[in-house]
Amino acid sequence: MPPLQSLQRDFPSIDANFLQFCASHRIFSVEDFLVHDLQRLVAFAECQDMSKDLKKGIAEVLSIIDSQHQPLSNGMELLGDTRREKILFSTGCEGIDLLLQGGLRGGQLTELVGPSPSGKTQVCLQAASHIAHKYMGTVMFLDTSNSFSPKRVAYLVSRLLSPSVKEVKERTIKRVMSNIFCYSVFDIFMLLDVLHQLEFKLRSQVQIKNEDTNLHLLVVDSFSSLITAVLGGKGSHGHSLMVSAGFLLKKLADEHNLAVLVTNHMVGGEGGISKPALGESWKTVPHVRLLLSHDHGSNFCNISILKHTCMVRYLHNLSWLWI
Incomplete structure (x- = not known):
């Protein structure tokens, strides 16, 4: 809120x-x-x-x-919602798409967890470039730590294109890049303000055009860097802001059938074992939680599922070569 x-x-x-x-x-x-x-x-x-x-x-x-509170739903309404057709957006990362049985699901909030550097931002940039190109949709990238790299995105887009005339390739890259909008966000209050503005804009578009919006992916990299600044202390103010932001992200995903992708870092836990930041009250918020790690010696990226609300049986982890 x-x-x-x-x-x-x-x-x-x-x-x-x-x-x-x-x-x-x-x-x-x-x-x-x-x-x-x-x-x-x-x-x-x-x-x-x-x-x-x-x-x-x-x-x-x-x-x-x-x-801000969703109306109560009965069991049949909830079952109908789970059966409602949701778009699957391929991320362009074969390992992630295989693990998620197709990619990021519209209407869901997916969280990437991992130490720095483990490839979280790379996945975000890869997904943004791939979705903007393949689905010709709009991507909104909320950058909280100057992680967005236009040069990197242009390179990733160029890899998606088959060998072609230079002018055609440049025109395609320009079209894809124009569909990716990056906003710098430096605190939780600014994030909430941007999300509320986006909610109003999307709702207005639906009411005026009576059709779905063209926004396919919303990225927040890194979500945890904004939240950790307001957590701590004896009060619950920081946790309220965190849950409110999470609720708003899920609301945007559900109402407009878009995929939301956020990143979270790791902190030290009991016995020196690392664990995802943001604590117990956050881990119930995302629909999907993926843990990333990077083997710098072999340049392999490992990924495992910490949580998935739609998959009863799934592969627990995969590895793929990071290029």
Whole structure:
């Protein structure tokens, strides 16, 4: 859920006076609002000169919170959703596509976990270039650590093309590159703001054109680098932001049948054994979790499945040569 200030543009009741009132009670985000004593907040609002407007703002925030919760579904509805046809997007990485029985699944959030360097960004760039070329769809790449390399993407695209006239090859590379949009995101609040803007844009496109959007893949590299900055301490604020961002990513994937790919790093665990960052509360969020490791001696990349919600029986791991 977003910071309150980002709601000001779309909701008239959340104006400068309301934001100032909330700030005086140390409320800066929807998460702060949730953990605050609302009865006390309303009582304080009634003591103000603009009590009617302030209570209207409080009601507006509560309605926004309610809209974020998905309606309850019965068993038949859930079964129907699992049977609904989902697009499979080949990543261009043979090992990953084989392990996932075709590639990244539309409507799902897939997480790549691994130490640095294990090939997480390489997989993201490979998937972005392959999907933009093969499916002629749009890719949105949210870069949190300057990992996006246009030269690398252009090289990966050129490898997908058969030998052809130089002008034709350059024109194809230009078309594919123009379908990949990269945005620099440096904190969790900026990420939430970008995702909410994207949600509004996609929803508007569907309502106006009455058809699916052309966005096929959304990449966040690295998701964990944004979250670790707000985790820690005794409060639950950081975990609330993390779960809210995860929920929004899954919501975008489900409503618009696009694949979401995020990366996560490793941290030290008990007995010096490495484990995925972000803790127990995060590991239930992704539909699929893949663990990557890189054998630098042989240049082989190893991949194993940590979690998969759709595959009852599957290959546990694979290796392939990284070029």
